[in-house]
Amino acid sequence: MTKLGRQIGIGPTDNTSDQRTPRKRLRLIPEVARESFVPVVPARAVTRQNEWDMTRIGPDLPRADGVPIEVTGTLCSESGKPVRGALLEIWNANHYGRYRHIDDHSGLQLDEKFFGMGRVLTDDEGRYRFWTISPGAYLARPDIGRWRPKHIHLSISGGPVRLITQMYFPGEPNNATDPMAVLMGEAFERNIGTPYDTPDIDVEQGYRFDIVAGGRNATFFE
DSSP states (O other): OOOBOOOOOOOSOOHHHHHHSOSSOOBOOOHHHHTTOOOOBOOOOOOOTTTTBTTSSSTTSOOOSSOEEEEEEEEEETTSOBOTTOEEEEEOOOTTSOOSSTTOOSOOOOOTTOOOEEEEEOOTTSEEEEEEEOOOOEEEETTTTEEEOOEEEEEEEEBTEEEEEEEEOTTOTTSTTSHHHHHHGGGGGGGBOEEEOOTTSSSSEEEEOOEEESSTTOOOOO
16 A cells, blocks of 8 residues: 655745645655665765855955845754754845846846855854855746845755755845745744844855754755
8 A cells, every 4th residue: 555645735935836846645655665765965065265255256356246245154953963064055146136047037237246156065063154245136026026035045965954945134125925934934034144243354244044954943945
């Protein structure tokens, strides 16, 4: 007899989530097969020297348009143990709300000084740090007038962790209507960075974003 898992409900979100959500119950993998699985993602890359600084496309080159910011935090497992050596791949829109990839048909302004992509590894204490340009908001659904608030994407892999998430910014007017905020309710606060001052480094603002993979206090993932 085939065992079936739970069925995920389709919430009040955008069309892409609707398309990715299965309409039928998932088939459970037999226990004898699951015993052979090893829940560890091996290291896949070594970061280059300047990939942590997304405010420039190369050392000593001009900075991109907009407000340079720092993002720091720790990556922890469900039990609170730091995850070291994990790879964080980061991407975000530029100051004008435009992504560099070819599927961005917004018509917003490109910035030739900004690629919008970077990578960092967590240290032995699970800590990470990178610089980028504070992203702009953009009109994601012109048909219904829905804007996406400014946010940063993070894809994380290493040790027992594999997830993709987003960091949002406090006080943004479009936060409350974002699909993630609608789905998460009060838990959406976990995905908002906490601002701090940066008087001694060459950026205008810092944001703390701690990531918890799994458990009751998990960071929301895509």
